[in-house]
Amino acid sequence: MDRHHHHHHHQALHAAALGCAVLVAVGGCTAENGTPGAEASAQVQGDDSTTASASAPASAASGGGAQGEAGQGQMSIPDIVEAVEPSVVTIFTDEGLGSGVIYAEDGLILTNEHVVRGNDNVEVAFADGQRVSGTVEATDTVSDLALVRADRSGLPAATFQEGLPRIGELAVVIGSPLGFENTATSGIISGLHREIPGSAATNQSLVDLIQTDAPISPGNSGGAVVNGRGEIIGISEAYIPPAAGAVALGFAIPSPTAVQVAEELREDGRAEHAFMGLAPGAITPAIAEQLDLGDISGVVVLSVSPGGPADDAGIRPGDILTSIEGEQLSAPENLLTALRQRSPGESVSVDLRRGNDTRTVDVELADRPPADR
Known part of the structure; x- marks a missing residue:
């Protein structure tokens, strides 16, 4: 169930991120040969190495239809x-x-x-x-x-x-x-x-x-x-x-x-990481059963760094984070993506569930300490 959910969620993401892939499926992207999209250009690179044999370009061209159908290439x-x-x-x-x-x-x-x-x-x-x-x-x-x-x-x-x-x-x-x-x-x-x-x-x-x-x-x-x-x-x-x-x-x-x-x-020689001071985990069917969650989606807090932002905000291991700044969380990826868009020093509002209790807390993000590997 969990995987299934991720998969669909992911396909939506995938389609948005790679609009081109969707076009390929309907024969779009590769139609204008002069300006291949990102999808097509990688394929063109690969085909260059095979153009030595005379039949390669022809088979590539004829196969293009079928490959395009699958949006793969x-x-x-x-x-x-x-x-x-x-x-x-x-x-x-x-x-x-x-x-x-x-x-x-x-x-x-x-x-x-x-x-x-x-x-x-x-x-x-x-x-x-x-x-x-x-x-x-x-x-x-x-x-x-x-x-x-x-x-x-x-x-x-x-x-x-x-x-x-x-x-x-x-x-x-x-x-x-x-x-x-x-x-x-x-x-x-x-x-x-x-x-x-x-x-x-x-x-x-x-x-x-x-x-x-x-x-x-x-x-x-x-x-x-x-x-x-x-x-x-x-x-x-x-x-x-x-x-x-x-x-x-x-x-x-x-x-x-x-x-x-x-x-x-x-x-500038360094990557900033907005740091929440917790390790997020996916809610697997086993965890859902263990914590008696029913069909709730979210991210489970596996551990909390002592003295870190989450700790200060009162977040505890076992809490289920359901949204950050109003964005629904369905996988650890969502949380990490949300954090990547923010800078240390910013404050974010997080909705969480603890047992049957729901609450909203404000977490002031820090810059991740280098020692915290």
């Missing part, structure tokens, strides 16, 4: 890898290595903060074998993202998807765990708004991730999770290896979050 996995591989780099530090994604053609590279932590200077290796020095330009421990400036320009910047992916969508993970060559694994998007198990209490950055069943090895961290159109849908974050009875879980920072943080870091 899927490329084959080898084509996706070929298209995106040049935009994925390996980052070497004194301690080890990770991956990164070319954010801007002038040498700006997006990676995980934990990949470069403790380093001012790194080495960046590109798909064509060239290795150059790079400097760590800005980091954000909260979202676990960092910008590295590589000493090289004219780079193939990756294309980032504007909205969130859909559950069940193809996911191809591209990184370079051995530092010698890019590796690719594939699977599907298996969940949205997930958190790395056990991270909520200690690390509030990792609470709104995309989950995929494509394996992500540690060296892939900071690399790309890509959709069937060759767009980045997430920055690889972590991988939980199959334990007894557990399935492979890969996590990624969603592309809208990654782009927003990257832009803030690029602007």
Whole structure:
């Protein structure tokens, strides 16, 4: 029920964010070949690499109708890898290595903060074998993202998807765990708004991730999770290896979050995070039953930072937040999105339920303390 609800809510979001995708479905966006929309341009990029064979353009053209119908424009996995591989780099530090994604053609590279932590200077290796020095330009421990400036320009910047992916969508993970060559694994998007198990209490950055069943090895961290159109849908974050009875879980920072943080870091070297001092969780059927909630939607407060804004406002673990500034909350994503639009120092009004009791509290947002990871 919960997933179903998210899914619909999400599709509405998706449609709004990617109006173009809707047009493709009715044969719109791709009709004017001169000016392909974002949807079409990623596909065109991918097709460029296949134009060597004479039949490719024809089949692409004839297949366009059917693909357009589904609003997808899927490329084959080898084509996706070929298209995106040049935009994925390996980052070497004194301690080890990770991956990164070319954010801007002038040498700006997006990676995980934990990949470069403790380093001012790194080495960046590109798909064509060239290795150059790079400097760590800005980091954000909260979202676990960092910008590295590589000493090289004219780079193939990756294309980032504007909205969130859909559950069940193809996911191809591209990184370079051995530092010698890019590796690719594939699977599907298996969940949205997930958190790395056990991270909520200690690390509030990792609470709104995309989950995929494509394996992500540690060296892939900071690399790309890509959709069937060759767009980045997430920055690889972590991988939980199959334990007894557990399935492979890969996590990624969603592309809208990654782009927003990257832009803030690029602007002035730091990302501001309006901080509420609580860890939000989705209301799962199990939680609803446990707290006897019936069919209430909202976000459950998993933990509250002592002395933080939520604590000061009297919010307690187990409270259900139902709206913020009048906007209904149906998933942790809604809360995080609402917070992203606000600045530290602002006050927001929050409606909450505690048992059968409903109340409205004002929370004065703070800037997230750097230590609060």
